[in-house]
Amino acid sequence: MDVESSALDDILLNERDLAQIERAHPEGLTSAQIISIFQSRGARLSEATFRKYVQLGLLPRSRRVGEKGKHRGSHGIYPCATVRRINSIKRLMSQSFTIEEIQRSFTSFKQQIDAIESALEELFKGFEREIAQPRFDQARKRSLIQEVNVVKKSASDLWRRILQIEAQVAWPEKARRVAGGGTLTDLNRTDR
Secondary structure (H helix, E strand, C coil), X not given: CCHHHHHHHHHCCCHHHHHHHHHHCCCCECHHHHHHHHHHCCCCCCHHHHHHHHHCCCCCCCEEEECCCCCCCEEEEECCHHHHHHHHHHHHXXXXXXXXXXXXXXXXXXXXXXXXXHHHHHHHHHHHHHHCCCCCCHHHHHHHHHHHHHHHHHHHHHHHHHHHHHHHXXXXXXXXXXXXXXXXXXXXXXXX
16 A cells, blocks of 8 residues: 555545444534534545535535524535545545546436435334334334344445446446556445
8 A cells, every 4th residue: 555545545434434424423414514524534625615516416415404493594414425425536536537527427327326325214214213113012123123224234235336336337447447456346445
């Protein structure tokens, strides 16, 4: 591993970091929180760049969430997947992908992939709401929760594989030119 690769690994989030963020913020994060996560690791990410990524379709749009209390207004919340997406963008840019190439890849199957992710999130939330109902005894609740967690893990693994396939389909030429004999699949990995 060369010095440049080592420095990149120090800045980018690994799979453990990403999973920890997702557990800590299941409802999502504000743009300020996301920017802070990357800036705290030494990555360059400004509010303007974040907005540009949203405008280019590289990141999902926020959903508005009202503040509790009278006349408190609302703020935008981005799904946790936004952190993963920025991490991928940073990794791809370090591998000499242009913003246009990244945009083309992210938008080629983005709507379908985002729809799948959204549907799975809603499905799991629905399961969790139903399991919390009093009609289940504690032993059955524990069993169902364990089963849902196993399926969530499988869904997460499937999600990663879908993203890897999407990257290979979206960038077939670039995949053959990745430096160091790596594959495009390696570019999507966040657990280096």
